Amino acid sequence: MRPDTPIPGANLLADTRHYAWHRPPDIADYDQAVDFMIKKIDDPYETQMVMAMLQIDAQISTIVSTLLLQSVSVGKFGIDLALLTAGPLARYIEIMAKNANTPYEMGIRDKDEIVITPTLLKQALGIVDPDDEPEMPEEETPALEQPTGGLMTMPDEAVAPQDEQMAMLGGVEEEEELEPEDELS
């Protein structure tokens, strides 16, 4: 008795050209991708849809995410370029919403939002004197262990660290260039 499983090697013979991720994306340029998305939103049907979503209190980040995933799924551009175009697209929808006098919510964390931590709460309640409480240094990220399940195994822990993820999205502060030290002296 054989279970209903794929025949080994069947994938090599199957016609998979219809899958968007099996061919290069149509657009690989930032400007072209943003232009494509703006033209897409400017389509009357899409504009109605976006405005209707804003009117039912959908956040702009959700709308952007939906629109980008649609384009990624049909192979217009890759996920990395989709993430790059998210900001301009959100800004464009924001301008549309302002122009139509539609209230909107961006859906990102407010910069002025105060994050309530246990220390802050204790300070507010007067439990701890802020001068006596030294700040705890941030814990260092432990080094990733080498995968042990085989050469082609995807390690579960192989996720880019937080600072690397932020760097990929443009969240790195510019470092000042230091003058090279004179080694001979």
Place this chain on the structure above:
Amino acid sequence: MQFQDAVKKSIEMFLDGKMPEKTAALAESGQLMFTHEYFDLLEEEVLGEPVEKEEEVEDAS
């Protein structure tokens, strides 16, 4: 990180005026069209009012 979270972070960075290093270099050299300035001008043109920019608060201490 989920796609939705990455989109939120990307939007947050863009609205803060930040871009990935290489993209920012292209924007500075004038090779990109859709930059922050483009959308500020577009907003000004569409809404007919200048875009308010947040003033940087300097620490007096």
